[in-house]
Amino acid sequence: MLQNYYSVLFILFFFSQTVAQKITKEPIPSWVSRQNLNQKAEYPDKSNGFYYLVFNKEDNLSLQTTYTRYAYKILNSQGVQEMSEIDISFDPAYQKAVVHELTVYRDGRPLDRLEISDFKIIQREQDLERHLYNGQVSAINSLYDIREGDVIDYSFSIIGYNPVHEGKFSNRFSLQYSIPIEWYRYAVTFPQDQNINFKLFNDAPEPKTIKQSGNTTYSWEAKSIPAMLYESNAPGWYDPSPMVELSQFKNWNEVATQYSKYYKVSNSEKEWLTSEIEPLTKGLSKEEAATKLINLVQDEIRYLGFEDGLNSHKPSSPKTVYERRFGDCKDKSFLLSELLKTQGINAQPILVNSYYGSSIKDRSPSPFAFDHCIVQVQLDTNKTIFIDPTISDQGGKFPDIYYPNYEYGLTLNTRTKNLIKFSKPKKPEIDSKETFEIFEIGGAASLKVVTKYKGSAADNQRSVFASSTIENMNQSYTDFYSSLYPSIKMEGSIETVDERDTNVFIVKESYLIDSLWTTPTNNKSYIVAEFRPMSLETYLYPTASTNRTMPFYIDSEVKYKHHIKVFFPEAWTIENDQTKIENPNFKFSQSINYKNATLDIINEYEHLTDFIEPADVSTYLADHTKVQEGITYQLSYTKNGGAMLSENDSESHFLTNGIMFFSILGISILCWLLYSKIDPVVTVKPDHHQSIGGWLILFAIGITLTPIILLVQFAKNPDFYITDYSWKFLFSTNLKLAVLAIFETIFNASFLIFSIFVIILFYKRRSSAPRMIVFMYAVVCAFQIIDNAIILQIAPEDYTVADRQNIYFDITKLTLRSAVVICYFLMADRVKNTFTKTYKKQAWDTESYPEERKIIATDSPSV
Numbered sequence: 001m002l003q004n005y006y007s008v009l010f011i012l013f014f015f016s017q018t019v020a021q022k023i024t025k026e027p028i029p030s031w032v033s034r035q036n037l038n039q040k041a042e043y044p045d046k047s048n049g050f051y052y053l054v055f056n057k058e059d060n061l062s063l064q065t066t067y068t069r070y071a072y073k074i075l076n077s078q079g080v081q082e083m084s085e086i087d088i089s090f091d092p093a094y095q096k097a098v099v100h101e102l103t104v105y106r107d108g109r110p111l112d113r114l115e116i117s118d119f120k121i122i123q124r125e126q127d128l129e130r131h132l133y134n135g136q137v138s139a140i141n142s143l144y145d146i147r148e149g150d151v152i153d154y155s156f157s158i159i160g161y162n163p164v165h166e167g168k169f170s171n172r173f174s175l176q177y178s179i180p181i182e183w184y185r186y187a188v189t190f191p192q193d194q195n196i197n198f199k200l201f202n203d204a205p206e207p208k209t210i211k212q213s214g215n216t217t218y219s220w221e222a223k224s225i226p227a228m229l230y231e232s233n234a235p236g237w238y239d240p241s242p243m244v245e246l247s248q249f250k251n252w253n254e255v256a257t258q259y260s261k262y263y264k265v266s267n268s269e270k271e272w273l274t275s276e277i278e279p280l281t282k283g284l285s286k287e288e289a290a291t292k293l294i295n296l297v298q299d300e301i302r303y304l305g306f307e308d309g310l311n312s313h314k315p316s317s318p319k320t321v322y323e324r325r326f327g328d329c330k331d332k333s334f335l336l337s338e339l340l341k342t343q344g345i346n347a348q349p350i351l352v353n354s355y356y357g358s359s360i361k362d363r364s365p366s367p368f369a370f371d372h373c374i375v376q377v378q379l380d381t382n383k384t385i386f387i388d389p390t391i392s393d394q395g396g397k398f399p400d401i402y403y404p405n406y407e408y409g410l411t412l413n414t415r416t417k418n419l420i421k422f423s424k425p426k427k428p429e430i431d432s433k434e435t436f437e438i439f440e441i442g443g444a445a446s447l448k449v450v451t452k453y454k455g456s457a458a459d460n461q462r463s464v465f466a467s468s469t470i471e472n473m474n475q476s477y478t479d480f481y482s483s484l485y486p487s488i489k490m491e492g493s494i495e496t497v498d499e500r501d502t503n504v505f506i507v508k509e510s511y512l513i514d515s516l517w518t519t520p521t522n523n524k525s526y527i528v529a530e531f532r533p534m535s536l537e538t539y540l541y542p543t544a545s546t547n548r549t550m551p552f553y554i555d556s557e558v559k560y561k562h563h564i565k566v567f568f569p570e571a572w573t574i575e576n577d578q579t580k581i582e583n584p585n586f587k588f589s590q591s592i593n594y595k596n597a598t599l600d601i602i603n604e605y606e607h608l609t610d611f612i613e614p615a616d617v618s619t620y621l622a623d624h625t626k627v628q629e630g631i632t633y634q635l636s637y638t639k640n641g642g643a644m645l646s647e648n649d650s651e652s653h654f655l656t657n658g659i660m661f662f663s664i665l666g667i668s669i670l671c672w673l674l675y676s677k678i679d680p681v682v683t684v685k686p687d688h689h690q691s692i693g694g695w696l697i698l699f700a701i702g703i704t705l706t707p708i709i710l711l712v713q714f715a716k717n718p719d720f721y722i723t724d725y726s727w728k729f730l731f732s733t734n735l736k737l738a739v740l741a742i743f744e745t746i747f748n749a750s751f752l753i754f755s756i757f758v759i760i761l762f763y764k765r766r767s768s769a770p771r772m773i774v775f776m777y778a779v780v781c782a783f784q785i786i787d788n789a790i791i792l793q794i795a796p797e798d799y800t801v802a803d804r805q806n807i808y809f810d811i812t813k814l815t816l817r818s819a820v821v822i823c824y825f826l827m828a829d830r831v832k833n834t835f836t837k838t839y840k841k842q843a844w845d846t847e848s849y850p851e852e853r854k855i856i857a858t859d860s861p862s863v
Contacts, residue, residue: 049079236355395503
């Protein structure tokens, strides 16, 4: 309440300073370029609500004036709502606003709406919630009687540049926006004895240059500019639009030199600061004193800035900031630098940007390349560290204090030649352990949670708990778990342990879950208990399109370990497992270990980059889908206790091994009988026999690879080698599915042996080989069709529409492939001429083969 009271006082103060400010009416300046208004211009997409016909900005450095003209057409009621108000912003400390024209065109007829009295001067302070007051005011004109189809055309000038820049000009503008524009122009006019450097980005065109009357003008024009479509969650530094930067600063040294002079204090002020902090640091080591002073500036000098006029880039004196106990980033950085100097520590302010990251190194030298100020410290070991004095409740001891990775900065002293690169700070860590104790199967359980936050994660949690009541935190934490366990209740209250010196913040929670178990709606014969790392799931479900054209932002400072420990009241059946998923942008691991009636599930997740290239997003999402598939762990228990096995049964395969043994034995006996009993008579003369060649080579490759492919599939897919626990679970929950699984196991083992049998017949060129190959392909195709038809009938809820389509597609491919093989081996002459070896030696009757009979090889190519 007191804070709001002070905010009102500040607003009233500024209002009293600006209420007298007036805007005036003046003719359009003669130096600007005028474009005829094309009122008939149409934009096909009217969903935007309005369409800019003219978007014109021009800077005149000699006159320190910025001219702006906007003309736009209202397309629908949304446009009427959004664009019927004119807003002209300026800083009355050094600027004044003049309006040149305000015309509404209706059905082609101009209506003059310019009345200065219609403009109301208000102070908005759009950064009020960030505790920043820039002193700007807005001249607002809420236009009356605006209709769909109207064209609003107005222009104005803002006269006066901020004197803190001492006449040096910098600007950055885009040639394409998120709104369509019919005609665009930006121009800058400056004396010929001056120079402006420009830098072009994203294929921005070269400017048109005009020199006349002692001035030089750079201008950029474009027509029929479509709207730039921005994708969600792009990094803050990314902007694909054509961009131009202008600057009269030749290099970074000029920027550092010009603004470093504002960060100087007199000897008397230094002496005053030393005397003020002497009682606080007396008897402390240099490191202890530095930690004390850092905490003082961070926690006791509140963040509040008045950035009007010169104050936008010029800090208040350290003495003033220390006495009034508030300041913005540059005020606090200047104060902290001078306080650390009293302890013999080499410290100085450094400008950074909280959005641009490493892209700032490509920017033109300019004070507008930065939006933040922190402190650079040069240690006696020649190591450089950084302190952000605007972070409250920060832990750690000097010099091991976390700072955000701003990547590059400009040190404010005259010796600075270029931007300096930051070393990467230590990544914050979160380590959460949830311990469940199950009192009885089907009954209640307790949950104890201990979460350790390290580094900046500890800073964040310390701030969260400092800004909220413990009652609110108790409720918030309970609500978090109630989505998974509706009957959960907190026991006692949340406990916190703040190890501030090491910057570790620990949160302890205790709960009672009356009903940990639930009964599936589609099967009442068993109950389940579900465990999943809910606090980690924020990072595991990214929302992005695989068709992105822009980078996808991710938080590089994510390193999370989540441990679930479950104590059982009796032995359970659980398979141990290890999973690792590594991607260039993140890594994930999961270990599942069960021993002595205790289950440990450990998930670890870490981001490795801060953004993902568009081409890599699909892989990033696909790998996260793999993570999601195994992140939830579910325990199942049949109500009659039938699913309970001994601990050693969790990884045994007794039943599967038995089925496979007898299947292999049976199919091997059958293959021997077929080998010796199926011995078709050969009707091709010996002198016309052929070796394996032609198209048969391709079939030979496929037949040879068949058992290899089967073995690889068996190794990769655990469903081929079912554990005894899984068998018992299947029999207790879905008998039909269990019976089907038995037949599938028999078929898979038989298919493997029979495919090897076919290879033997094939390379021996046995006359029975074609029949066996046809038989194998026909049986495989028929089994797959029948098997999939049955499984879709007995477990339809397990298959989505997409899954069903994939099954149909696979069966169609298998059927066509089988048909080709079967037809070839039944009809091709090459097959008849190649597979001519019999089990029993065959006598030839030469009379049965008259000379006029010729063998014609229709199969091509031949060998």
